Amino acid sequence: MSTDMEPRRGRPTRAQWTLAAIVVAFIACTATAKALKFGGLEQTAAFYIGVPLVLAVVLVLSPNSGNLYAMALKVVTIVLLLSVPLLGEGFVCVLFAAPLFYGVALLVVGLVNLVRKSGPDSRSRVLVVPALFALLAMEGVVPATTVDGNTSVSASTIVDAGADEVSAALGRPLAFSEPTGILAAGFPRPHMDHGSALEPGQQRVIMFDGAHHRTPFVAAHHWGTETSELVLQVDEVGTHSVRMHAVSDTTPLATWLAWKSVEIGWLELPDGRTQVTWQLDYERKLSPSWYFGPLEQFVVQRAAEYLVGSIDVRA
Incomplete structure (x- = not known):
């Protein structure tokens, strides 16, 4: 005899949704990083803001995925750690990129959560957050968006x-x-x-x-x-x-x-x-x-x- 506290048969539990969200976010981050490197954009904001932005967007769109802040921290940490043995990154590169990756991912998750709680029309306003970060990610992509260095x-x-x-x-x-x-x-x-x-x-x-x-x-x-x-x-x-x-x-x-x-x-x-x-x-x-x-x-x-x-x- 089942109770309301037990998960329905054939439907994923919250833990399973969380694991799935982490896996999908990791795959999305890795694919985005490789695509940007292939396009020669690994030195631009498209890489350093775009990769954690993709991670955060995947997590906030995932259903029943638990604590999004904790998940963002986990995925960013996994991406950074595996970038050394899988992508050949150096320690100093990871050290410099880590604060930006953590900051962007957590900020996007926080702003989306804040907008979601703002009222009944929050669903459409949520899209504004990743759109603003996408604009920030344009720096360095073309000469018009490149700041004198x-x-x-x-x-x-x-x-x-x-x-x-x-x-x-x-x-x-x-x-x-x-x-x-x-x-x-x-x-x-x-x-x-x-x-x-x-x-x-x-x-x-x-x-x-x-x-x-x-x-x-x-x-x-x-x-x-x-x-x-x-x-x-x-x-x-x-x-x-x-x-x-x-x-x-x-x-x-x-x-x-x-x-x-x-x-x-x-x-x-x-x-x-x-x-x-x-x-x-x-x-x-x-x-x-x-x-x-x-x-x-x-x-x-x-x-x-x-x-x-x-x-x-x-x-």
Whole structure:
């Protein structure tokens, strides 16, 4: 004899609906990500907003699927974790994308729930929420929706050497140390600098380590395991400054930003020490700008501090 508390025979239980919704949402996210990558849109807001938007829409449309917030968290976590072994993503890529994925998915679910509770006409108004996020996902897709990404950062330090010693040191290879902080979170590590005299036309080649080899049956790191290089060419040399521009960049960072120029200036202080400033000009490639702009600026700022600290005046 059955009771009202028992599920009807032949009809899915809430737990089954929940599992089905999670599976469908995961498949939809994966398919969307692959389609956007195939279309060359993996650096745009269409990817970083569109993928969690699809996830959230699938969940809110699923019947009897339980706690949508918990489900959104579960699916986003699964997508992010599996992107490493299945899609070859790196840890730092997942680390940077995670807050945006979680934020968009939870915000869409929350706004849809809020609209649903607003009144009898809520069904038609619910469609406004994903439509607004779809507009946000257009940034970077075409030139008209691309926000200017040109940015400049600098870092300064004071060294126990005179201006002439600093000038001579910049004509020698940089002395790279082990990166710390955010730079040690999975970014390519510079291991060799082919420095040369500070003369217009001279080139400087900085070599970077490749990604670590991964175990069999796991997708190779999309950065590759081969070494890469950044080639800079000297444009101008002044009494207390040098300016270079990027000739080529085969490093993984080229998918995040494009280096424009490097300007190094030094000024001898009254006490005989010298203040050195390292300025980096670059163009951000990732969208949305409101999210990746501050992130990239923070990382490049740390890179400028690392580089200015690599000048070896003791040689």
